[in-house]
Amino acid sequence: MIKSLLKRFVHAFFLLGVISVIGFGLSKLVPGDEILDYLSIDDPRYSASANALEQREAYAAVAAKRGLNKPLFYFTVSPGYFPDSLFSIVPASDRASVSSWIKQSKQKEAAMIFYHDLRNGLAFVCPETASSRIADQCCQGISEIMGQKDLFSVHHRFIKLQNEIENDSLLTNQYVNLMAVYKEDIEALIKPSNGLSIAMWFPSFYWYGTDNQYHQWITGLISFEPLTSLIDGRNAWTKIFEALKWTLLLNGWAFMLAIVLGMAIGLWAGTHDGERLEKLINVFLFALFALPSFWLATLLIYFLSSGEWFSTFPSGGLGPYHSAGNILDRWRILMTHLTLPVLCLALGSLAYVSRQMKQSVMHQLIQPYVFSLRTQGVSEKTILRKHVFKNALFPMITLIGGALPALLSGSLIVEVIFSIPGMGRLLFSSLMARDWPVVFPILMMVATITVFAYILTDIVYKWADPRVKTLGS
Amino acid sequence: MKRIKHVFTSLPGWNSLMAVRIAWIFLFLIAFLALFGPLISNEKPYYCQLDGKHYFPLFTRVSESGLSAAHPNHSPVTWRNTSFESIWRAPVPFSHQTIDLKAEPYLSPLHGHSGEKRFRHWLGTDVLGRDVLAGMIRGCRVSLLIGLGSMLIALLIGIPVGSAAAYWGDKSWRITTKQFLLVGATSVLVFLIWFTPFSASVKILITVMLITGLYFLIRKRSPDSRLRISIPLDQLTLGVISIIDGFPGIFLILILVAIIPSKGWMVVMLTIALLRWPSMARYMRAEVYKMRETNYIKAAQVSNISARRILRKHIIPYAFRPVMITFIFGVSSAILTESSLSFLGIGLPTEEINWGRLLAQSRNNFDAWWLVVFPGCAIFFTLLSLYTIGNAWQKEQLHIRAKVDA
Numbered sequence: 001m002i003k004s005l006l007k008r009f010v011h012a013f014f015l016l017g018v019i020s021v022i023g024f025g026l027s028k029l030v031p032g033d034e035i036l037d038y039l040s041i042d043d044p045r046y047s048a049s050a051n052a053l054e055q056r057e058a059y060a061a062v063a064a065k066r067g068l069n070k071p072l073f074y075f076t077v078s079p080g081y082f083p084d085s086l087f088s089i090v091p092a093s094d095r096a097s098v099s100s101w102i103k104q105s106k107q108k109e110a111a112m113i114f115y116h117d118l119r120n121g122l123a124f125v126c127p128e129t130a131s132s133r134i135a136d137q138c139c140q141g142i143s144e145i146m147g148q149k150d151l152f153s154v155h156h157r158f159i160k161l162q163n164e165i166e167n168d169s170l171l172t173n174q175y176v177n178l179m180a181v182y183k184e185d186i187e188a189l190i191k192p193s194n195g196l197s198i199a200m201w202f203p204s205f206y207w208y209g210t211d212n213q214y215h216q217w218i219t220g221l222i223s224f225e226p227l228t229s230l231i232d233g234r235n236a237w238t239k240i241f242e243a244l245k246w247t248l249l250l251n252g253w254a255f256m257l258a259i260v261l262g263m264a265i266g267l268w269a270g271t272h273d274g275e276r277l278e279k280l281i282n283v284f285l286f287a288l289f290a291l292p293s294f295w296l297a298t299l300l301i302y303f304l305s306s307g308e309w310f311s312t313f314p315s316g317g318l319g320p321y322h323s324a325g326n327i328l329d330r331w332r333i334l335m336t337h338l339t340l341p342v343l344c345l346a347l348g349s350l351a352y353v354s355r356q357m358k359q360s361v362m363h364q365l366i367q368p369y370v371f372s373l374r375t376q377g378v379s380e381k382t383i384l385r386k387h388v389f390k391n392a393l394f395p396m397i398t399l400i401g402g403a404l405p406a407l408l409s410g411s412l413i414v415e416v417i418f419s420i421p422g423m424g425r426l427l428f429s430s431l432m433a434r435d436w437p438v439v440f441p442i443l444m445m446v447a448t449i450t451v452f453a454y455i456l457t458d459i460v461y462k463w464a465d466p467r468v469k470t471l472g473s
Numbered sequence: 474m475k476r477i478k479h480v481f482t483s484l485p486g487w488n489s490l491m492a493v494r495i496a497w498i499f500l501f502l503i504a505f506l507a508l509f510g511p512l513i514s515n516e517k518p519y520y521c522q523l524d525g526k527h528y529f530p531l532f533t534r535v536s537e538s539g540l541s542a543a544h545p546n547h548s549p550v551t552w553r554n555t556s557f558e559s560i561w562r563a564p565v566p567f568s569h570q571t572i573d574l575k576a577e578p579y580l581s582p583l584h585g586h587s588g589e590k591r592f593r594h595w596l597g598t599d600v601l602g603r604d605v606l607a608g609m610i611r612g613c614r615v616s617l618l619i620g621l622g623s624m625l626i627a628l629l630i631g632i633p634v635g636s637a638a639a640y641w642g643d644k645s646w647r648i649t650t651k652q653f654l655l656v657g658a659t660s661v662l663v664f665l666i667w668f669t670p671f672s673a674s675v676k677i678l679i680t681v682m683l684i685t686g687l688y689f690l691i692r693k694r695s696p697d698s699r700l701r702i703s704i705p706l707d708q709l710t711l712g713v714i715s716i717i718d719g720f721p722g723i724f725l726i727l728i729l730v731a732i733i734p735s736k737g738w739m740v741v742m743l744t745i746a747l748l749r750w751p752s753m754a755r756y757m758r759a760e761v762y763k764m765r766e767t768n769y770i771k772a773a774q775v776s777n778i779s780a781r782r783i784l785r786k787h788i789i790p791y792a793f794r795p796v797m798i799t800f801i802f803g804v805s806s807a808i809l810t811e812s813s814l815s816f817l818g819i820g821l822p823t824e825e826i827n828w829g830r831l832l833a834q835s836r837n838n839f840d841a842w843w844l845v846v847f848p849g850c851a852i853f854f855t856l857l858s859l860y861t862i863g864n865a866w867q868k869e870q871l872h873i874r875a876k877v878d879a
């Protein structure tokens with residue numbers, strides 16, 4: 001038992017590891033530059049009009065603060081002619097240019113030297129842009145050179161810069177030296193390399209250790225380290241836990257309602273199979289099963305809260321819940337605002353639960369032990385209550401276990417329609433606003449619960465029915 | 474006639490209940506509208522005559538501007554307002570994207586209509602003044618395409634993967650050490666090639682050559698080696714399935730559709746398929762697993778019929794039927810997912826109109842009951858029909874099983 005449980009847990013952690021790598025990969029695949037997103041929060045004074053050096057410095061500061069200038073994963077495999085420190089070049093556009101230069105020239109040292117000379121040049125000329133025209137031209141020219149992906153356009157832009165500053169009266173020796181250095185660097189890059197060394201033909205494998213972005217991301221998630229939401233700069237975890245409260249309340253309520261009612265209906269239907277009323281209820285439940293929750297929600301709002309027919313219920317939100325004084329008031333507000341969403345969620349699952357329960361009860365009723373109890377003269381009521389009901393509950397364990405993840409993720413559309421500030425709505429609005437630091441923790445949280453819900457179901461099942469032998473398979 | 478009747482009676486569940494027949498007929502209606510939608514609702518007429526010349530705009534590339542250029546005295550030619558000598562319009566003279574400037578937005582189907590009866594909006598108009606009926610007809614096409622398409626992709630992945638995992642299990646796929654080393658060496662070589670400073674086309678050429686070479690080397694069975702390594706096919710499949718199942722379905726679909734930069738029904742279809750194939754594979758695996766233990770399969774194995782032939786001829790056609798029930802329920806859930814996405818305004822391009830989009834518009838204007846009722850009914854009855862058929866089929870299968878067992 002303990003051994004198989006342990007095996008199960010090891011399996012689950014492995015699974016979560018793979019899922020987290022996929023989740024991290026997805027979070028890196030999102031469109032847009034995340035450092036630019038963080039820039040608007042961390043450095044509100046940052047503007048696109050600042051000169052190339054200031055932009056890069058602000059960018060690098062944010063990248064360093066957020067740990068986004070680290071390598072992506074524990075290791076990389078790259079072509080032998082690539083340097084291992086490419087990740088540390090922070091503005092993503094610069095990194096793309098340098099990597100494209102290396103791809104064209106196959107000379108990592110020359111490209112890296114050229115890039116560092118360009119950065120040094122920026123540091124030299126850009127602070128003087130306000131006072132001299134030549135520095136301004138240089139600053140712009142160098143940053144444009146950094147933006148060129150093609151080596152020949154790099155060369156072209158460089159010659160243009162040279163011509164621009166050539167006849168300037170303020171041309172000092174320092175600028176001449178700078179241009180000479182660049183000329184040398186570019187020539188070294190463009191000149192066809194004399195044979196690739198053997199090492200370049202093999203991919204190089206770099207091990208970075210734990211100082212990488214994935215490690216930082218996953219340890220941050222596990223220890224609930226503060227994450228900044230891109231919309232309002234609040235901690236993403238605070239937002240998630242606030243939302244979690246409402247989702248759990250809403251879904252828990254609906255879940256209880258569906259389970260209790262569904263079991264009662266299922267038990268009744270199982271014992272009255274084939275009667276006219278049962279058939280009627282069956283058809284009704286079947287139709288309920290096919291009813292899309294968003295249509296049901298729209299219909300309920302239309303009929304019960306829009307004022308077209310009735311306006312018994314508020315149409316959405318939580319009303320003045322937070323400003324209400326005493327607990328009684330709060331609960332009254334909550335009840336009126338949550339009735340319709342709970343109804344929407346419960347009705348759909350009610351049909352499913354009662355169907356399963358009915359089948360389970362009918363399966364139990366034809367078992368030999370029921371027949372034997374009947375022959376002993378045990379009353380039908382006792383048989384149902386003491387024996388059939390208990391045994392019919394086993395399939396419900398699987399059902400409830402399978403529904404656990406839905407406690408968090410099942411109510412997205414209903415939350416959006418009724419504007420309940422729960423997890424589903426938070427995910428949806430964050431997704432629409434491209435607020436990725438909120439989206440991915442939610443995804444990983446629900447994935448974790450899904451994986452552990454399976455194990456929990458197995459354990460409970462085993463505890464309830466010791467005949468179940470294999471836990472591992 | 475007899476043949477047509479036979480087609481209907483062979484549909485699953487046709488003979489059991491009236492409700493199932495109605496469900497089939499409803500689905501055929503939806504399929505008909507999906508197939509011939511552009512013929513039924515279109516702003517272009519089938520045929521028109523102007524200045525003695527005949528045109529077939531629906532079937533040719535004749536457009537309003539083309540006609541305006543050809544007949545300057547009628548310019549500008551519009552399908553609706555120009556007085557043609559004779560014209561034969563589609564039954565619904567609006568496309569799903571036609572914005573009717575004469576009708577106001579949110580026009581009720583019951584009142585507020587003026588003008589010709591031919592151009593009446595029988596189901597009202599939406600926020601931009603587009604015909605709701607035309608939008609509903611377009612919705613049939615989108616829903617069915619995404620529902621069937623995504624599940625067909627899921628089926629195409631799920632059936633081979635599930636049946637292979639169950640039939641061969643963890644121990645049957647054995648390769649000799651030599652083959653193992655060959656495959657390993659080739660993968661290392663292919664891996665190395667992608668990091669060499671060749672151009673991309675050369676890399677692809679070398680990779681293809683290597684893989685073909687490997688195929689010819691491995692094809693020969695070499696029974697000499699004793700050390701045999703088995704590939705845990707079943708374990709691998711279950712692993713991949715549990716990874717995909719670990720993600721919360723609707724969340725992952727939403728995130729994927731938001732991340733993928735291109736919009737369109739293809740993206741939605743593939744995303745739904747990616748999340749649905751594990752369930753198909755799991756059902757297929759369970760069926761094949763049961764079937765593998767039966768005597769007739771064992772007999773076939775003993776009589777030296779190749780495994781592939783057994784799978785193709787003796788297992789998959791019979792395991793397929795129970796899986797088709799899952800397929801039908803899968804189609805309904807794919808349609809539900811698609812309309813939920815459209816309802817939330819994600820996935821399909823914004824100019825596309827379908828049931829979910831129409832229903833979503835009603836949230837901005839609660840007077841527009843026709844935007845609640847008609848698209849909602851379309852989704853509801855499609856799902857209900859699919860559930861009814863699936864349910865009837867399931868019962869039929871259970872019945873057959875019980876008969877076989879008895």
